[in-house]
Amino acid sequence: MAPFISFEGIDGSGKTTQIKLLEEYLKSRGLPVIVAREPGGTEVGESIRQVLLHSRNTALRPLSELLLYYASRHQNLYQKILPALEAGCWVLCDRYVDASMAYQGYGRGVDLSLIDQLSQMVINQHMPDLTVLIDMEPALGVSRAKERNRHDSIDEGRFERESLEFYERVRQGYLKIAQDDPHRVRVVNGDQPIETLHRKIVSLLKVLKIES
Numbered sequence: 001m002a003p004f005i006s007f008e009g010i011d012g013s014g015k016t017t018q019i020k021l022l023e024e025y026l027k028s029r030g031l032p033v034i035v036a037r038e039p040g041g042t043e044v045g046e047s048i049r050q051v052l053l054h055s056r057n058t059a060l061r062p063l064s065e066l067l068l069y070y071a072s073r074h075q076n077l078y079q080k081i082l083p084a085l086e087a088g089c090w091v092l093c094d095r096y097v098d099a100s101m102a103y104q105g106y107g108r109g110v111d112l113s114l115i116d117q118l119s120q121m122v123i124n125q126h127m128p129d130l131t132v133l134i135d136m137e138p139a140l141g142v143s144r145a146k147e148r149n150r151h152d153s154i155d156e157g158r159f160e161r162e163s164l165e166f167y168e169r170v171r172q173g174y175l176k177i178a179q180d181d182p183h184r185v186r187v188v189n190g191d192q193p194i195e196t197l198h199r200k201i202v203s204l205l206k207v208l209k210i211e212s
């Protein structure tokens with residue numbers, strides 16, 4: 001199986017930017033790679049994404065939100081991620097199970113053991129070899145994300161209405177996850193230039209002997 005890497009961090013922390021750079025880096029070295037994103041990544045998943053991220057969907061309850069994320073993840077894993085890994089292709093995933101723990105668990109207060117149980121059922125032990133957690137002050141992430149959404153005029157702003165306290169709980173949740181699983185989850189500081197962060201992530205691949 002080829003390497004499976006997930007990227008985590010609050011909105012605006014730079015996940016998509018870094019994934020793109022790592023994808024280009026791997027390609028330049030002749031390695032096959034695909035990018036999977038959450039929610040989404042498959043046809044069913046992209047429809048679920050619309051429901052989850054559209055700002056009009058204020059009635060969505062925390063448990064419904066959680067289940068929709070897992071439905072999207074299940075499709076993504078079996079339709080896209082596993083077939084790619086089995087074919088020897090690297091997979092870079094923009095968010096995965098840790099995001100449910102951080103956002104719905106630590107952020108919204110959904111029972112953590114319920115999320116654990118769902119993860120076991122839905123992903124059936126398929127955990128990433130490495131998770132890059134891009135850590136950042138919520139105020140900085142949120143202002144970057146708002147700026148980006150305005151610029152791209154996409155309505156994925158449902159999370160824009162969240163308070164900084166919410167994002168602080170998510171951030172602390174992510175850091176707790178990293179503390180509990182320090183081999184898999186590596187924390188990098190998101191408040192540094194894009195290129196510096198990219199080099200740091202590439203060096204992680206070497207330290208972990210994922211790529212020589």
Ligand SMILES: Nc1ncnc2c1ncn2[C@@H]1O[C@H](COP(=O)(O)OP(=O)(O)O)[C@@H](O)[C@H]1O
Pocket residue numbers: 009010011012013014015016017018144145147148190191192193194197
């Ligand atoms: N290290 C960085 N320094 C400054 N701006 C950045 C950095 N990384 C990303 N950005 C910008 O911040 C915004 C959010 O980045 P993005 O990669 O979309 O974050 P995420 O996918 O984590 O929500 C984008 O407009 C991006 O160009």
Ligand SMILES: [Mg+2]
Pocket residue numbers: 015016017094
């Ligand atoms: Mg993104």
